[in-house]
Amino acid sequence: MSTDHDRLAPVTWPPAPIKTERLVLRESAPEDRATFIDLFTSPEVGTYIGGPHQRDEMERTAPEVPGRRFGCFVVDLDGAMIGMISFDRRTPASSGLFLPEGGEAELGYLFLPRSWGHGYAAEACAAALDWFHGSHPGEPVVLTTQTANQASMHLAAKLGFTEVDRFEEFGAEQWFGVRAG
Numbered sequence: 001m002s003t004d005h006d007r008l009a010p011v012t013w014p015p016a017p018i019k020t021e022r023l024v025l026r027e028s029a030p031e032d033r034a035t036f037i038d039l040f041t042s043p044e045v046g047t048y049i050g051g052p053h054q055r056d057e058m059e060r061t062a063p064e065v066p067g068r069r070f071g072c073f074v075v076d077l078d079g080a081m082i083g084m085i086s087f088d089r090r091t092p093a094s095s096g097l098f099l100p101e102g103g104e105a106e107l108g109y110l111f112l113p114r115s116w117g118h119g120y121a122a123e124a125c126a127a128a129l130d131w132f133h134g135s136h137p138g139e140p141v142v143l144t145t146q147t148a149n150q151a152s153m154h155l156a157a158k159l160g161f162t163e164v165d166r167f168e169e170f171g172a173e174q175w176f177g178v179r180a181g
């Protein structure tokens with residue numbers, strides 16, 4: 001069990017698995033390792049996030065249970081992982097600014113290409129945001145995505161994120177949005 005140490009009110013992790021209409025959001029387990037590797041080595045998934053990782057290197061270096069950390073949900077469809085959602089605290093080195101003191105929670109989402117286009121990402125992210133806002137009352141969530149990543153831009157808007165800023169980073173235009181707490 002871990003807690004969100006960056007904030008004053010400690011939040012217990014992991015929560016009980018979160019069930020949506022079609023999905024379950026849960027903590028990572030050892031049997032998810034192969035899917036984490038598929039996710040991070042997929043050229044399609046890597047298109048707007050710096051490219052895919054090398055499979056042989058990931059096979060060697062990935063932890064026994066990847067993604068077992070505060071704020072990282074495995075998204076499970078019928079007993080198998082199809083994607084992941086994360087809330088990570090931004091650091092002083094992060095681009096974009098929303099709260100003057102920084103340290104905002106940033107939403108991330110990655111899904112296997114074969115699961116795209118069924119509304120799973122929207123369904124899972126909405127449930128994850130409900131968990132976040134319930135456990136961190138009043139806190140905003142931020143999100144950065146390349147403007148060229150149309151699927152992600154569309155998803156961000158559907159989830160209720162609104163634009164705060166745009167900036168250049170990693171050789172591409174980035175969209176920085178916020179969803180109020």
Ligand SMILES: CC(C)(COP(=O)(O)OP(=O)(O)OC[C@H]1O[C@@H](n2cnc3c(N)ncnc32)[C@H](O)[C@@H]1OP(=O)(O)O)[C@@H](O)C(=O)NCCC(=O)NCCS
Nearest residue numbers: 045109110111116117118119120121122145150151152154
């Ligand atoms: C971003 C991602 C999670 C979206 O997954 P998805 O399965 O397409 O999402 P959903 O099916 O829930 O669709 C959500 C909305 O986006 C729309 N959408 C999906 N792909 C789209 C595209 N290429 N262009 C425009 N809209 C798109 C859907 O139509 C849906 O909107 P609607 O309900 O109004 O029709 C997925 O493409 C992915 O994992 N990409 C790789 C990782 C990545 O780039 N993550 C973002 C890092 S910032």
